[in-house]
Amino acid sequence: MSRVDIAELVAIRSRRPEAVAEAALRRRRRPALLGPSGRLMIIAADHPARGSLAVGERGLAMANRLDLLERLCLALSRPGVDGVLATADILDDLLLLGALDDKIVVGSMNRGGLAGASFELDDRFTGHRAQDLHRLGFDAGKLLLRIDYQDAGSLDTLHSTARTVDEMAERRLPVFIEPFICHRVGGIVRNDLSAEAVIRSIAIASGLAGTSAYTWLKVPVTEDPGDMARVMETSTLPAVVLGGEIGGDQHGAYEKWRGALRLPTVRGLVVGRSLLYPVDGDVAGAVDTAVGLLQG
Template identity: 75%
Template structure:
């Protein structure tokens, strides 16, 4: 079956669910890191955690057709290497033919629903290592938020360690996204101080029986000038987390530009800030981010 349009996705899913596996089996693949040695990945795994808001709109990412249009545009831009998402979105992109020669990264734990009491007991409800291998995808991603006052963090930490082992068993990279977190007014807040980011790196780097296939997905520290010594905490390869820009897109670009010069930093994974820029110009936002690499 050739690629289809967004309006046909529901009909194909209803009548030909086997088309997803067929598209995965014939998808053209590429090495994780190409000739440039850099990675530019667009992230779209937020909806599965119930985090649909961006730019002040609580349901900005709720329209799936619009999200897919933005994703296919981003993936078509020169220098974009791939996408990070959950099964529903990646399968739509497969059917749309948007994943040819792209890095496909499956999001593994989405059980820590945004705003839930159990948010930090972040269960692995998404891709398993065996799913990623079966579908011929290229990598996985695990979110690890650690609150020293919340026992749920330990469950997430143990599950992440086992995911690291299982991905290594498949010889597939896993990108671990660690934070030291705490609840402020009932809401989970990530500590971006240099000390906290450093501690999260040290914890994440030691998970599992091997770190051979582990990458780190890190935020830029609160003070970007601290990133040089923060990045020295581990020899594992790093991609930067894009995150929200809080309306300061230019400031975010400058932070990324500086951190991308560090020796262990290999690329950028950004989602909402590129897919839903304040001026609405997805192509320009993506092109600017690619230019930083």
């Protein structure tokens, strides 16, 4: 893996905090969100800011920042990887490491719905704002929209999401909405991945704000992957498929993604833990396989 010098990062952060903004100004930007292939391969690493640190049975797998940064640098170095989705702390580190040149940088916008909290569905926008992404020269934003018909907090999140989409569109910045219909089961929020629930979530997300011109969808593969074709008929918005929890079945996840990528509105993949912490430990191999699905 790429080696990261934590001592050097901390020295820069403590002595020259302005170095982050300087690195953002120096960063070589891609001319457009989509490259010549018309596909996107984005590595996601915004889980820690929501207190979600587990990977499979390892409860604190993502808690070691040195380890996470090294995995991210390795993943970003692989051919065919277009960029990264993360919160400000991680993106600032990657800027200082010079790992974001010629990459798509997607800022994570709402991380207030902490995993397991009583207020989890009142998902406040505690991450990047539209003006932050514009100021730093980042390429897009991402927000999570979980809707529980029995939880009033979902309405606040829905309203805030709509206004954030407006703010992004004013700056001509793409925004990826990750929508779910969810329910509490034994006090724990569970996403409903049935075809009907995913269809409803896509319909709701697609209609938010005063324009959908800059809106993308970030959608899960349904419980029955065979349902994806009719699910994706719900909207004409471009979409990427998220990785989600895959357990120990890495090969099965690849096959689900492969099937979804054949659909006309699906433009790529945004995958995090299953590529950064693969079952066999081979980050480069996992990322290369995912890139191969896009090219195939």
